Amino acid sequence: MSASLLEHEQIAIRTGRRSGVPIIIAVHSTVLGPAAGGCRMWRYRRWQDGLEDVLRLSAGMTAKFAAAGLARGGGKTVVALPEEMELGPGQRREVLLDVADAIEALGGIYATGPDVGTGPDDMALMGERTNHVFCKPTALGGSGDSSPHTADGTLAALQAVATGLDGTRSLRGLRLAVVGLGNVGARIAAALAQEGAELVLSDIDPGKQALAEQLGARWEAPEAALTAEVDIVVPAALGGVLTDVTVPALRCRAIAGPANNQLATPEVADLLQARGIEWVPDYVASAGGVIHAVSVELDGLGEDDAHKRVLGIEGTVRDLLADAKRRGVSAAVAAEELVRARLGAAARLGGAA
Ligand code: PPY
Structure with a gap:
């Protein structure tokens, strides 16, 4: 197979309806299970640079889950903020709701989590629109900060x-x-x-x-x-x-x-x-982060057993x-x-x- 052929199962690119910012979700592989991978919110000179990033990061997630022996596939989200953009709290909320809509539209083949630029509170906000979110705060039933x-x-x-x-x-x-x-x-x-x-x-x-x-x-x-x-x-x-x-x-x-x-x-x-x-x-x-999240949220393990799995690295x-x-x-x-x-x-x- 030529290396120039697309390796990813699916890539969704959309301009956020509320925020106007480019949102890119790459589903690299669902061979081991539905894909998971964090949401990176970062500044890029061009949105195409964000696309390049998400392609590599999502393939990395496939390898991460496979090497850890977990039944999940690899995916990732990149929110490609323009370099000059400073997000106020209201705008940040709009971006996250747009991301959540994009995830929900994929119908469950991909769930997100935290990555560079996002954390558990952002997962809670996205959780208002979609269930396909890992690492919400523990008070909201998630596994918390990874x-x-x-x-x-x-x-x-x-x-x-x-x-x-x-x-x-x-x-x-x-x-x-x-x-x-x-x-x-x-x-x-x-x-x-x-x-x-x-x-x-x-x-x-x-x-x-x-x-x-x-x-x-x-x-x-x-x-x-x-x-x-x-x-x-x-x-x-x-x-x-x-x-x-x-x-x-x-x-x-x-x-x-x-x-x-x-x-x-x-x-x-x-x-x-x-x-x-x-x-x-x-x-x-x-x-360690994904091992803990998947162990607690999908496999129903307690904290001690999840921790042991992490140490299995x-x-x-x-x-x-x-x-x-x-x-x-x-x-x-x-x-x-x-x-x-x-x-x-x-x-x-x-x-x-
Ligand atoms: C990563 O480990 O690189 C992530 O993408 C973070 C993450 C954590 C938990 C579920 C999904 C993604």
């Missing part, structure tokens, strides 16, 4: 990486650079400080420097933090940070973090492998790294094979039914 669980899952992945580096799960004394201190990155940084790791912290917002001081960490600008001499780099901001320009400058031994779409292009995984830098595929390290990463090492391939290749095998098995079952 970011603590994304952070927990990333920490579990980091323990598996630490085991690979020096044979112990402990992060004490390891040097880590956390690039991006949003909801997830800040939590990871605090937990790492608590564990006794040596930290380099960074964010595009210089105001976050206070957190570095509070945690006794060194502060660096984002590019410097990415290329700092540390054991593990933790990308926790927007995607695309690993490129054919940044990879040659890296001085870390491994990379694992919650940012989605860390590789600028798939080939960057080979560059990392050639440099001997272990990279945990982002869709594996960042799955440690074993998933350990197995992937071991499998990759044994076969002399990158963890990216090993993870892609796992995803393809699970999608293939489900497609065969679906075909036989």
Whole structure:
């Protein structure tokens, strides 16, 4: 099959009736189950840039669910705000209602959740128009903020990486650079400080420097933090940070973090492998949020059991790294094979039914 053929099952693009802003929903795959994936509200120079983003992010969600062993497909929403647009509260409400209408119109093949630029309160608002929403506040019957669980899952992945580096799960004394201190990155940084790791912290917002001081960490600008001499780099901001320009400058031994779409292009995984830098595929390290949401909201698990599932990311990463090492391939290749095998098995079952 040619790579230029559309890989997605469906893409819905509409101008919000109330808000006038472009809303794009990409349903990448429903092979494993109805699609899910967050709603990203972000500024783009052109709405077409938002389209490009949503295509990659939704494919990433298919891989995220498949690698986590969950029966959901991949989708994503991008609200492509014009660069100069400042949303007031009234306008924000209009945007969210427009998104909710667009989701409802898909008839249940896709449910949304939080992503960069949206949170549980936004999910509550959309819940006024559609049931296909994860992570509403717990008071409204949802599973609440997913970011603590994304952070927990990333920490579990980091323990598996630490085991690979020096044979112990402990992060004490390891040097880590956390690039991006949003909801997830800040939590990871605090937990790492608590564990006794040596930290380099960074964010595009210089105001976050206070957190570095509070945690006794060194502060660096984002590019410097990415290329700092540390054991593990933790990308926790927007995607695309690993490129054919940044990879040659890296001085870390491994990379694992919650940012989605860390590789600028798939080939960057080979560059990392050639440099001997272990990279945990982002869709594996960042799955804690969706694992928690799906476990609680669809599978009816209690908090303790959902938490255990999130911590299962440690074993998933350990197995992937071991499998990759044994076969002399990158963890990216090993993870892609796992995803393809699970999608293939489900497609065969679906075909036989
Ligand atoms: C992601 O993990 O990248 C998401 O899209 C967040 C999310 C969380 C819960 C349900 C659906 C999406």
